Amino acid sequence: MxxxxxxxxKSGVLDPQGKAIAHALGTLGFTGVNDVRAGKVLEIELSETDPEKAKATAEEMARKLLANTVIESFQVSVAG
Structure with missing residues (x-):
């Protein structure tokens, strides 16, 4: 799974990488870009076959290691 x-x-936290990307897009001629927020996507292959248990495990991983929950939020989705 x-x-x-x-x-x-989280909103309100300064995102210098997003600002740099927004500026670069403007210099490349892309107009109308008001804001960019940069993040990360992690794909984790789990041996768990129960979707609810897999989601709970991934959420625990995010809380303990993958996200700094003081300044970051996270979302978890699971696919078979």
């Missing part, structure tokens, strides 16, 4: 964990900075 594959778990996908998406980690993003």
């Amino acid at each position: 594959k778990a996908t964990v998406t980690v993003m900075l």
Whole structure:
């Protein structure tokens, strides 16, 4: 079973990488870009076959290691 964990900075937290990307897009001629927020996506292959247990395990991984929950939020999705 594959778990996908998406980690993003919480709103209100400065995102210098996102600002740099937004600036670069503007210099490449892409107009109308108001803001960019950069994050990370982690795909984790789990041996668990129960979707609820797999999601719970991935959420625990995110809370303990994958996300800094003080400044980042995360979402977990699971696919068979």
